[in-house]
Amino acid sequence: MSRWEPNARGRLEQAALALYLENGFEQTTVAEIATRAGLTERTFFRHFADKREVLFGGSAALQGLFVRSVADAPESASPIEAVAMAVAAAGAMFMERDKDIVRQRQAVVTAHPELRERELIKLATLAAALADTLRGRGVPDPDATLAAEAGIAVFRISFERWMAEPGQSDLPRLVRDSFDKLKAVTGN
């Protein structure tokens, strides 16, 4: 038997989500999270920069998927098409997960402004990375930034609608619909 139980980070994430759901974000203390995970407060801060970050462990992987999708899009694809493919791919990724857990996490985040702040900066960082990848494909600014920001906006809106729907609705399809709506709204 090893000295420590494995997956300390995962245990902290689970404990945090559970406690945030049960008692609310501000009411739960980092010490409580750590204790429930069988660790100490200091160890929590070795795994996560702050009390909010524990809910955003997956953002790096999401950004990687986004960036790879844009980079791998066919040369012939326009900027907005490349972005749309990436957003659809990200949507597909979310559909592979347990929707209840995704929903729980999202409920906590949207219920607490401090967590919404963190989510917004994650999405902004994602948009910046997307724009950067587009520039790498030779797309000039402001086109690159605009396409990236528009893509993230569509992603957010589609994700929200997906959460709101009860069954196993098709997220990539919602994404495509929202892109069409955006096209219509911006000028036709």
Next chain:
Amino acid sequence: MSRWEPNARGRLEQAALALYLENGFEQTTVAEIATRAGLTERTFFRHFADKREVLFGGSAALQGLFVRSVADAPESASPIEAVAMAVAAAGAMFMERDKDIVRQRQAVVTAHPELRERELIKLATLAAALADTLRGRGVPDPDATLAAEAGIAVFRISFERWMAEPGQSDLPRLVRDSFDKLKAVTGN
């Protein structure tokens, strides 16, 4: 002579901006800000909810201007046109201010992730208010949300470009250009 110097709030705002510029955001303590303003830490927190909020005193007025502009747009205006008018009006407002101070404030905000978080949630709130006003004009979702989000994205990008330019460039014009670019990028 009155018991207290007038404009405590304004003094706190000035002191905070100066200290954030001189020493950085994390390095300056609230006690220092209060002392420079001739007040106490406790009084700071009576005027501002937290250490970040002191830089965002103008956001309520900005949101008011946005919402009023959309509400007052002619009935014949499409959602995106109404939003574009509001963004242009906001741009005009910024041009009436001392660009150096605006630039200083923005430099501090963009240099510190915590402050960027706060800025992002202010803009998100603004977008939500905008969407709400559009719905009040009879625009259904997701069109209202998409138009609002697109408008805020354009605002952000135009504002950034305006900050980057040296002279007294025309912000409302940058806004119109960005809207045209968005239209082109999304495929129209």
Next chain:
DNA sequence: GCCGGTGATGTCAGTTGCTGTCATCACAGT
């Protein structure tokens, strides 16, 4: 099979953001 390095954790003390509570006292209205 022992041995020193390593990495994840624990312990503890300290700073700072932020809050609750009560006291103070110029000012305005009566």
Next chain:
DNA sequence: ACTGTGATGACAGCAACTGACATCACCGGC
């Protein structure tokens, strides 16, 4: 002159976060 009010100060306290140092199973080399 009397009293209520509002902005402030004073003080105590909690929780987030950090730095410094100790511990000790495990791993690789010998």
